[in-house]
Amino acid sequence: MEFGITLAKMPTYFENGVHYLLKADADFLQMNALIGRKVGIVFLNQKFCSGCGNQFKDLFRMGFCRNCFFTNPRAGESIIRPELSQAHEGKEDRDLAFEKEYQLQPHIVYLANGAGLKVGVTRARQKLHRWMDQGASYALVFAETENRYQAGQIEVALKEYIADKTPWQRMLKNEVPNLDLVAEKRKLKNLLPADLQKHVNEDDQVHSFQYPVQEYPAKVKSINLDKEPEFASKLLGIKGQYLIFEGGRVLNVRGNTGYRVSFSVL
Ligand SMILES: [Zn+2]
Incomplete structure (x- = not known):
């Protein structure tokens, strides 16, 4: 074939x-x-x-x-760096209609363990796919926001404390440390500025993924x-x-x- x-x-x-x-x-x-x-x-x-x-x-x-x-909205700066989103202010980067549709929808900030603790941002409805694309063994929703900009603000704050990338070689060797994501969530919530803490949700479901x-x-x-x-x-x-x-x-x-x-x- x-x-x-x-x-x-x-x-x-x-x-x-x-x-x-x-x-x-x-x-x-x-x-x-x-x-x-x-x-x-x-x-x-x-x-x-x-x-x-x-x-x-x-x-x-x-x-x-x-x-x-350099011109396609699917490669815009806010795709890689959510904190640069500006559609919520009605400001165009490359294509305001595309950016409004993409950015002005529920987003989540998540904690994942693929080969160590990391933080990331994704559209709420995409979350399972995002975690599988990254090879996460475990993932937990940390916060829910109305748009991409707010999620980006939280991610930037958390990046002071934890990584935002998975080391891909260790992920592929399945070197997954034992981590209590719920405990990490509690700890990190308290490190956030007060105005961002309101987005942290009560959902403590740890999703786990087995790969073929x-x-x-x-x-x-x-x-x-x-x-x-x-x-x-x-x-x-x-x-x-x-x-x-x-x-x-x-x-x-x-x-x-x-x-x-x-x-x-x-
Ligand atoms: Zn092209």
Whole structure:
């Protein structure tokens, strides 16, 4: 079986554990079913921008060409740094209609443990997908806000005390420390300025995620499709947005957004 695929973030769903799909031109591949199988990936030396859709020799960042990265609202500053959101003041960054729709909806600030404690912000309805995309083993809603700006303010305050990134190699090796997220929530709430504490909710449900991984690697080595355009290996698991192969070799699917590949199940 061979599929043409322009790589992009794998859609996820939760059903007795985390499930991954890979969108091919005409199908969605149920990736969990391929674990334990040998698969081949051939980079076809074509890259497509996820903004304008045009083909480029190289993409700039986040799957965008240089022009789209600096002009597309999906690559706006507030996407990466929620505290820079300004739609709540009616101010445009790149496209006010897009920014209003995106920013002026319920957001959450969360605590997650993928390989240590971290804080993050996401749209409330996206939270499960966000946690699975990051390979979180545990996650807890810390605060709920009306918009992205408020969530960004809380995140900035919490970043004084805890990380906002997951070390991806440790996440893939499944080095998950024992943490009491509810206790961390109590402690961090008290460190917040009074005007931000009102957003901290009473929800103490710790969500936990099991990933489809047969065997976690002891060492991790990332596959670079530009340098190694063709490889075949047994798929041992999927975690975050990474395919994990034999020998600790991993492919960051989302990190290769826009790369055109031929994907085959051998
Ligand atoms: Zn573009």
